Every structure is written in C-alpha cells, then in structure tokens.
Amino acid sequence: xxxxxxxxxxxxxxxxxxxxxxxxxxxxxxxxxxxxxxxxxxxxxxxxxxxxxxxxxxxxxxxxxxxxxxxxxxxxxxxxxxxxxxxxxxxxxxxxxxxxxxxxxxxxxxxxxxxxxxxxxxxxxxxxxxxxxxxxxxxxxxxxxxxxxxxxxxxxxxxxxxxxxxxxxxxxxxxxxxxxxxxxxxxxxxxxxxxxxxxxxxxxxxxxxxxxxxxxxxxxxxxxxxxxxxxxxxxxxxxxxxxxxxxxxxxxxxxxxxxxxxxxxxxxxxxxxxxxxxxxxxxxxxxxxxxxxxxxxxxxxxxxxxxxxxxxxxxxxxxxxxxx
Amino acid sequence: xxxxxxxxxxxxxxxxxxxxxxxxxxxxxxxxxxxxxxxxxxxxxxxxxxxxxxxxxxxxxxxxxxxxxxxxxxxxxxxxxxxxxxxxxxxxxxxxxxxxxxxxxxxxxxxxxxxxxxxxxxxxxxxxxxxxxxxxxxxxxxxxxxxxxxxxxxxxxxxxxxxxxxxxxxxxxxxxxxxxxxxxxxxxxxxxxxxxxxxxxxxxxxxxxxxxxxxxxxxxxxxxxxxxxxxxxxxxxxxxxxxxxxxxxxxxxxxxxxxxxxxxxxxxxxxxxxxxxxxxxxxxxxxxxxxxxxxxxxxxxxxxxxxxxxxxxxxxxxxxxxxx
Numbered sequence: 001x002x003x004x005x006x007x008x009x010x011x012x013x014x015x016x017x018x019x020x021x022x023x024x025x026x027x028x029x030x031x032x033x034x035x036x037x038x039x040x041x042x043x044x045x046x047x048x049x050x051x052x053x054x055x056x057x058x059x060x061x062x063x064x065x066x067x068x069x070x071x072x073x074x075x076x077x078x079x080x081x082x083x084x085x086x087x088x089x090x091x092x093x094x095x096x097x098x099x100x101x102x103x104x105x106x107x108x109x110x111x112x113x114x115x116x117x118x119x120x121x122x123x124x125x126x127x128x129x130x131x132x133x134x135x136x137x138x139x140x141x142x143x144x145x146x147x148x149x150x151x152x153x154x155x156x157x158x159x160x161x162x163x164x165x166x167x168x169x170x171x172x173x174x175x176x177x178x179x180x181x182x183x184x185x186x187x188x189x190x191x192x193x194x195x196x197x198x199x200x201x202x203x204x205x206x207x208x209x210x211x212x213x214x215x216x217x218x219x220x221x222x223x224x225x226x227x228x229x230x231x232x233x234x235x236x237x238x239x240x241x242x243x244x245x246x247x248x249x250x251x252x253x254x255x256x257x258x259x260x261x262x263x264x265x266x267x268x269x270x271x272x273x274x275x276x277x278x279x280x281x282x283x284x285x286x287x288x289x290x291x292x293x294x295x296x297x298x299x300x301x302x303x304x305x306x307x308x309x310x311x312x313x314x315x316x317x318x319x320x321x322x323x324x
Numbered sequence: 325x326x327x328x329x330x331x332x333x334x335x336x337x338x339x340x341x342x343x344x345x346x347x348x349x350x351x352x353x354x355x356x357x358x359x360x361x362x363x364x365x366x367x368x369x370x371x372x373x374x375x376x377x378x379x380x381x382x383x384x385x386x387x388x389x390x391x392x393x394x395x396x397x398x399x400x401x402x403x404x405x406x407x408x409x410x411x412x413x414x415x416x417x418x419x420x421x422x423x424x425x426x427x428x429x430x431x432x433x434x435x436x437x438x439x440x441x442x443x444x445x446x447x448x449x450x451x452x453x454x455x456x457x458x459x460x461x462x463x464x465x466x467x468x469x470x471x472x473x474x475x476x477x478x479x480x481x482x483x484x485x486x487x488x489x490x491x492x493x494x495x496x497x498x499x500x501x502x503x504x505x506x507x508x509x510x511x512x513x514x515x516x517x518x519x520x521x522x523x524x525x526x527x528x529x530x531x532x533x534x535x536x537x538x539x540x541x542x543x544x545x546x547x548x549x550x551x552x553x554x555x556x557x558x559x560x561x562x563x564x565x566x567x568x569x570x571x572x573x574x575x576x577x578x579x580x581x582x583x584x585x586x587x588x589x590x591x592x593x594x595x596x597x598x599x600x601x602x603x604x605x606x607x608x609x610x611x612x613x614x615x616x617x618x619x620x621x622x623x624x625x626x627x628x629x630x631x632x633x634x635x636x637x638x639x640x641x642x643x644x645x646x647x648x
Contacts, residue, residue, distance in 0.1 A: 027469040078432060082425040101406040101472060104428060108402060108435065109465040115439060116458045119451070126451060127443070134440045141433040145351040148425060 001308055002052055004045065004315045011044045014062050015069065018113075030094045030106040031113070034073050037091045042319070043068040043176040049312045050180025050194055053304050060122055061183040064129065067117035068176045071133075074110035075140055077103055082148065083231075111137075125182050136175040143168025150234040154242065154254060161239050162203065170202025186302075193298045200295030201316060207288045208320060210235035214272055215281055226268035232257050236287070237280050238271075244278050292320050325632055326376055328369070328639045335368045338386050339393065342437075354418045354430040355437070358397050361415045366643070367392035367500040373636045374504025374518055377628050385507040387444035388453065392500045394441060395457075398434035399464055401427055406472065407555075435461075449506050460499040467492025474558040478566065478578060485563050486527065494526025510626075517622045524619030525640060531612045532644060534559035538596055539605055550592035556581050560611070561604050562595075568602050616644050 002010075015035055020028040044065035051061040079085075080093040081103050087093060095103035121129045146164040150156050177194040186194065213228040214237060228235050242253060256262070256270055275281060296316070299309060326334075339359055344352040368389035375385040403409075404417040405427050411417060419427035445453045470488040474480050501518040510518065537552040538561060552559050566577060580586070580594055599605060620640070623633060 024466060024469040024473055026473065027466055078428055081428060100424075102469075104402055104406060105465055105469055105472075108432075109462060111432065111435065112458050112461045112465065115454075116462075119454055119458065123451060127447060130439075130443055130454070134436050134443065137436045138433060138440075141429055141436065142348060142351055145348040145426075145429055148429075149348055149350065 001311055002048070002058070003311050004049075007045050007048050007052075008041065010048065010058075010062065011041045011065065011069070014044075014066055015041075018066065018070075026098070026102055027106055027109055030077070030098055030102055031110050033097070034077055034088075034094055034110075035070070037089050039073075039089060040319075041069060043072050043172060045315065046173065046176040046198070046312075047180040047183075049315070050177040050186075051184035052180075053302065053308050053312065054181065054184030054186050054190075058184075061180055063117050063120035064179055064183060065176075067114045067133070068172065068179065070110055070117060071114035071137065072172060074107050074114060075144070077107040077110065079144060081107075082144070122183065129179060129182060132175060132178065136171050139167045139171045143171075147234075151232070153234070154257070156234050156239050156242075158236075158239060158243065161234065161236060165203060165206040166199060169206045170199045173202035173205070174198025190302050190304075193302045197295045197298040197302075200291045200298065201320075204288050204291035204295060204320060207236050207284060207291065210237055211281075211284045211288065214275060226264070226272075229268045229271045230264050237275055237284055240280055240283060241274055241278050244280075245274070249274060249278075288320070292316075325635055326372070326382070327635050328373075331369050331372050331376075332365065334372065334382075334386065335365045335389065335393070338368075338390055339365075342390065342394075350422065350426055351430055351433055354401070354422055354426055355434050357421070358401055358412075358418055358434075359394070361413050363397075363413060364643075365393060367396050367496060369639065370497065370500040370522070370636075371504040371507075373639070374501045374510075375508035376504075377626065377632050377636065378505065378508030378510050378514075382508075384446055385504055387441050388503055388507060389500075391438045391441035391457070392496065392503065394434055395438035395461065396496060398431050398438060399468070401431040401434065403468060405431075406468070446507065453503060453506060456499060456502065460495050463491045463495045467495075471558075475556070477558070478581070480558050480563050480566075482560075482563060482567065485558065485560060489527060489530040490523060493530045494523045497526035497529070498522025514626050514628075517626045521619045521622040521626075524615045524622065525644075528612050528615035528619060528644060531560050531608060531615065534561055535605075535608045535612065538599060550588070550596075553592045553595045554588050561599055561608055564604055564607060565598055565602050568604075569598070573598060573602075612644070616640075 018035070020032045020035075022028045047061055047065035047068055048058050051058045076088060077094050080088055081095045081100055085093055086096045091097075093103075094106065115130075115133075118130060118133050119126070143164055143166070146160070147168055150161075150164065174195045175198070177198040178191050181191045181194045210228065213226065213235065216225060218225050227233075228238075232238075238253075242250060245253060253271070253274060256267060259267075296313070299313065299316075302309065342359070344356045344359075346352045371385055371389035371392055372382050375382045400412060401418050404412055405419045405424055409417055410420045415421075417427070418430065439454075439457075442454060442457050443450070467488055467490070470484070471492055474485075474488065498519045499522070501522040502515050505515045505518045534552065537549065537559065540549060542549050551557075552562075556562075562577075566574060569577060577595070577598060580591060583591075620637070623637065623640075626633065
C-alpha cells in the first residue's frame with residue numbers, strides 16, 4: 001500500500017507535468033497559477049487511495065485523478081467570481097489578479113482540460129467514468145446555484161442545506177472515491193460503499209468548514225475567523241440558529257443580517273454569542289461526528305482486508321481532526 | 325437525401341425534446357431561454373447534412389448534433405458577458421435578463437450538458453468524437469482570448485486575424501461537418517475534406533459578418549449597422565484599413581478609435597468613408613468569395629455522387645449570399 005506521502009508526491013509531480021505553457025498566455029497563465037498555489041489535493045488523493053484498495057498498480061488512475069483536481073479548481077475559479085472573493089489560499093484570486101473576463105474564460109478552458117484528462121481513462125471504463133463525471137459536474141453547478149439562492153432566503157431548512165452541500169461539495173468527493181474504485185476494478189457493491197463513504201465524509205468536511213469559520217484556530221485554519229458571519233453566509237450554524245431561536249432572538253439575528261454598516265468584529269461577536277447561547281457549537285460537532293462515523297461504516301463494509309484501509313482511514317481522520 | 329427543411333424540422337423537435345424542466349430553476353431557465361430564442365441552427369444542420377452524405381440513417385447523429393448547438397450557445401452566453409452585450413437575436417442576453425453570476429453558472433451547466441449529449445455518440449466513435457470535441461472547445465476558448473487580446477492592440481496583422489477567427493468560429497463549423505462524417509462512416513480522406521470545407525466556409529462566414537456590419541441591409545441583417553465600428557472591434561475591415569492606410573489616414577483611424585465621447589453615427593460615417601476610400605468593400609468581398617470557393621473545392625473532392633451534395637451546396641450558397 002502506498003502511504004499518503006507517496007500519493008502526495010505522485011500528485012505533485014503529475015500536476016507539475018501538466019503542460020500549460022501554451023498560447024495565448026492570458027488563457028493558460030491563470031490555469032498554471034491556480035494549480036500552483038496548492039491546496040490539499042484531497043480529491044486526486046482519494047482517487048489514488050481508493051484505487052490502491054483494489055490494486056497495486058495505480059498508474060491508470062493518475063490522469064483521471066488529475067481530472068478531479070483540475071475540475072475542482074475550475075469550480076473555485078468561477079465560484080470566486082460569483083462570491084466576489086479576492087483571496088484564496090492567501091493569494092489573490094484569478095479575477096482579482098487579472099480580471100473577470102479572464103477568470104470566466106480560463107475557467108472554461110480548465111473544465112475542458114479536466115474532460116481531456118478524464119478522456120485518458122482506460123477505454124473499457126471510459127463511457128461509465130464520463131457519464132458519472134458529467135453528472136457530478138452538473139450536480140456541483142446545481143449546488144452552487146442553491147447556495148446563491150440561499151443568499152436571499154432566511155428560512156432555509158436543515159434538509160435544504162444538506163441537499164445543497166451534498167451537491168456542491170460531497171458528490172465530487174464521492175465521485176473521486178468511486179472513480180478510483182472503478183479503475184481499480186472494484187465490485188458494484190464496493191463502488192456503492194465508496195460513493196456513500198464520500199457523501200458522508202463530504203458532508204462532514206463541509207460542516208467542519210462552517211464550524212471552523214467560527215470556532216477554528218486562525219493560525220491553523222489559515223483563514224480569517226468570522227468570514228461567513230460577515231458575509232451573511234447561510235452556514236449550518238446560522239441555519240440551525242434561525243431554526244432554534246425563539247421569536248425575539250430570531251428577530252435579533254435577522255436584524256444583524258440585514259444591517260449594512262455594521263462593525264465586523266462586533267457583528268462576529270454578537271452572532272457568536274447567539275450561537276453559544278443556543279449550544280450551536282456542540283450541536284455542530286455532534287453532526288460532524290455523526291456523518292464522519294456514518295462514512296467510516298461504509299469504508300468498513302468494503303470487501304478488502306482491513307490493513308489495506310489503514311492509510312485511507314488515517315488521512316480521513318487527520319482531515320476531520322485537523323483543527324479541533 | 326433529406327432537404328434543408330426536413331433537417332431543420334428534426335433539429336427543432338430535438339431541441340424541444342431536451343428536458344431542462346429541472347431544479348434549481350435559476351440554473352436551467354436561462355438554458356431553456358437561450359436555446360428557445362433560435363438562431364440559424366447552422367452547426368447541427370451541418371452535422372446532419374454531412375452525415376446524410378454517407379448514409380440515409382441520420383438518427384445516430386441527432387444527439388451529437390444537439391451537442392454542437394448547446395455548446396455553441398454556451399459560448400454565446402459567456403461571450404456576451406465578456407463583450408458586455410445586452411442584446412442577442414433581438415432579445416435580452418442572459419446576464420442582462422438575470423445577472424452575471426447566473427450567466428456564468430448556467431453557461432457552465434450548458435457546456436456540461438453539451439458533453440452529455442456528445443456522450444450519446446455510438447460507442448465505437450465515442451473516444452475519437454470526444455477527443456476532437458474537447459480539442460475544438462479549447463480552440464474556441466483560445467480564439468475568444470485572442471479576440472480579447474486584440475482589443476488593446478492596433479497592429480493586428482491579417483495573419484493573426486485569420487488565426488483568431490479560425491479558432492473562434494471556423495473550427496466548430498469544421499468539427500460539426502467532420503462529426504457528421506464520422507457518424508456517417510466517411511473515409512479518413514473525406515473527413516479531412518469535410519474539415520477543410522468547414523474551416524474555409526467558417527472563415528468566409530466570419531468575414532461576411534464583419535462585412536455586413538458595415539455594408540449589410542439592416543432589415544435583412546437583423547442587427548444595427550455599425551455595431552463593430554462603435555465598439556472598436558478589430559474586424560477584417562478595420563485591420564485591413566490600418567494596414568493599407570497611409571500615415572495620415574492611419575493617424576485619423578487611431579484617433580477615431582481612441583475618442584471617448586464621439587457621436588456614434590458620425591463615427592460610423594467617418595470610418596465607413598475611410599473604408600470606401602481604401603476600397604475595403606471590394607477587397608473584403610473578394611476574400612469572402614475566395615474562402616467560399618476554396619471550401620467548395622473540398623466539398624467537390626468528397627467521394628460521393630454529386631447529387632448527394634446538392635442540398636448541402638444549396639444551403640452553403642444561401643448562407644453566403646444571404647444579404648448582399
């Protein structure tokens with residue numbers, strides 16, 4: 001079994017080997033840039049580790065793994081325009097460093113590139129991989145649209161929120177695991193296990209992201225605390241507060257959301273106090289663990305020896321405990 | 325042989341049968357909208373007519389033909405954001421009717437949909453069709469980037485301009501013809517003929533578009549005359565004028581391009597007068613005919629009986645003579 005460091009090394013080299021030294025420069029430079037500023041490379045790691053559960057030879061999974069990473073970065077590129085985010089991974093976003101038109105177009109080119117990488121899948125799996133890949137890609141768009149719909153909606157239910165993050169985040173993680181399984185020759189039953197593992201872990205990760213925006217350690221998290229609060233983002237914490245608050249507290253929250261010229265730190269403090277009073281912290285931690293454990297139960301069901309699962313288990317645990 | 329009206333009817337029904345009655349509505353409504361406001365459906369027509377050269381049964385080409393139409397409309401959607409165009413086919417553009425975020429995201433979803441339609445290609449042709457489709461899609465992005473690069477460049481050469489319109493316009497027309505040929509079972513030689521027909525006809529059409537912006541009949545053309553002049557678009561006519569003008573006239577053109585608060589009609593008149601004095605009208609007409617004839621020579625080389633080519637020839641001639 002390859003360990004996580006081996007896998008990361010393979011991915012790093014494979015990304016470096018992608019050739020974007022092409023003309024016109026203003027189309028390809030932003031692609032090089034966003035791929036070079038890193039990130040956890042979670043999705044391609046999952047492809048390769050899932051493949052490695054079933055076969056030693058993960059060579060055939062490398063290009064498909066690159067496809068998930070390039071696709072993911074394409075969604076970040078377009079999402080950053082839509083969310084008007086100026087920074088990503090402590091660097092300027094593409095639309096800020098260049099401009100919006102360049103971000104739109106190089107994003108388009110990235111998505112096409114991700115399809116080209118997926119097209120290097122072994123021919124016997126090609127059709128099914130592309131069917132699931134395009135289905136997943138469309139779901140990610142749906143998730144992003146729901147997320148935008150929620151901006152002007154103060155009565156988002158937990159169910160609606162879960163549906164949104166499943167589409168926006170979890171399906172791509174689930175697809176990555178399943179993709180690795182397909183190329184590794186997993187059984188239909190195990191492909192389902194991998195997919196369900198991904199959905200649950202994906203939900204868990206997103207809930208944790210929401211959680212860390214309020215309760216994370218800024219030094220570990222790498223993002224400013226309270227970003228989501230300032231931008232009125234409909235996180236799990238906010239949605240749950242709106243659901244659990246009594247009439248007066250609900251009015252207070254909505255007032256905080258609608259005020260235009262608020263001092264950011266004051267707003268963060270006030271909303272955090274409301275979360276604390278409603279025990280949102282504990283509630284969210286419970287949910288994170290619930291979905292994580294749920295996911296792991298699907299990993300346990302996968303029909304390969306337990307020792308082969310150790311590395312994947314280790315990395316999933318590391319990711320979920322990373323900051324609290 | 326199916327005639328052009330039969331082909332148009334098939335395309336109309338097939339587009340109507342595409343199901344975008346899906347949630348979230350703000351993702352799928354703009355797709356329905358842009359596909360419903362028509363256009364010439366040139367690309368899917370070319371797919372089906374090219375296929376029909378080699379086989380009576382064009383059924384298998386219908387979904388791939390839809391893929392070219394959906395892809396083309398995706399590029400229009402994103403190009404309209406980048407060009408800040410408010411109107412398209414006498415209707416509001418998507419980013420104007422909704423907003424930019426919705427136009428970016430539903431454009432992304434359209435591109436994914438076009439890939440899904442292409443995935444319905446018969447399995448034996450699937451890999452090669454998708455390889456050429458994604459290559460073409462990337463070239464179209466490159467063309468759009470060159471077009472944007474030209475906005476701030478006053479020394480675009482004819483060669484650079486031709487390269488740009490080949491990428492932005494001609495390769496998709498060439499791909500459409502070749503795609504029909506592949507599905508119809510054409511020989512490698514005839515696939516090349518189809519592709520070269522498409523490149524030349526595509527150049528010819530784009531030159532004609534440039535030409536009609538200045539010399540077209542507004543009632544037939546359906547667009548306001550002089551749009552390209554007002555927006556300083558680097559058309560063939562402008563590029564050629566900058567190349568052929570003497571020093572003083574060149575200064576005059578550049579001055580007209582750089583003035584901010586110009587009366588539009590006056591600007592159109594002045595630029596048109598310069599074109600006339602440099603015989604740009606005749607020169608452009610000559611070029612349009614040159615590439616058109618060049619294209620037709622590749623059609624003549626295709627190894628099927630002449631009577632099978634009649635319908636395709638007729639429609640190409642109709643398109644090129646449509647307004648002058």
